[in-house]
């Protein structure tokens with residue numbers, strides 16, 4: 446299977462097609478022979494998740510429902526960062542309408558990604574804090590390059606990881622480890638993340654990362670798809686339904702939380718610190 450895939454991806458008769466996207470915030474390529482899609486986040490410098498990027502991801506995920514997509518590898522075009530998480534500028538002094546629209550699109554995108562019936566792999570080629578970690582955790586399998594950071598570090602920023610972010614982490618590393626990591630807002634090194642199971646495999650470098658992602662995909666493509674996806678959704682439905690049934694409440698928490706003057710102060714200081722770096 447590996448040889449077949451190499452021929453398909455590297456061979457002269459390349460059957461890889463660019464997937465027409467309305468923006469260049471995501472680069473999407475579909476291998477027409479295998480049906481495997483690579484979605485590359487492309488919002489330099491750090492793929493901070495603003496409304497437009499989330500909308501581009503969401504639109505792609507919806508489109509993939511009507512394509513012959515057999516699996517999806519999520520990665521980034523940034524040399525150093527998978528995703529820096531939510532775009533802090535979306536939370537800093539927004540209007541209520543803008544904040545509501547932004548949060549709704551984050552929820553939409555997460556629901557689509559978390560419930561995708563086909564196999565999903567995060568090829569984590571750089572740092573992946575907070576919302577970046579959420580994206581990675583929403584995939585079924587995570588592979589990461591060495592010496593980068595990943596985790597839900599919200600507490601350290603004076604904000605709180607929403608319940609569904611927390612649920613995703615709990616589902617992967619277990620309740621006790623998640624509680625400790627979430628209270629402290631721990632950012633794990635790739636190596637530490639592999640030890641606690643937050644990521645499934647460490648890659649040696651970016652080439653190895655993509656090879657391992659395709660290897661995982663090949664294994665999954667050998668399984669009966671309906672049985673595979675039924676088991677996947679069975680494991681994920683409680684977490685999904687918890688958000689789906691409380692989207693409005695979740696949005697209200699977000700709005701009430703970010704409009705607190707103390708939270709705005711923390712965001713301002715953090716943004717300044719990032720700019721000064």
Ligand SMILES: CCCCC/C=C\C/C=C\C=C\CC(=O)SCCNC(=O)CCNC(=O)[C@H](O)C(C)(C)COP(=O)(O)OP(=O)(O)OC[C@H]1O[C@@H](n2cnc3c(N)ncnc32)[C@H](O)[C@@H]1OP(=O)(O)O
Pocket residue numbers: 490491493494525526528529530531532533534572574575576577598599602604605606607608698699702703716719720721722
């Ligand atoms: C019960 C109540 C529950 C209520 C719940 C309610 C609310 C929860 C609310 C929010 C949840 C939020 C989750 C999040 O995702 S918050 C975002 C957290 N992200 C981070 O902390 C990461 C910050 N970034 C970094 O640490 C570094 O940038 C990184 C390691 C990713 C990369 O480092 P590098 O050195 O390569 O790049 P930098 O020079 O730092 O950055 C380049 C450039 O990009 C800007 N930037 C970085 N991150 C963000 C970001 N997340 N948003 C916006 N902009 C960002 C940075 O300022 C630089 O800009 P410039 O100087 O080039 O203009």
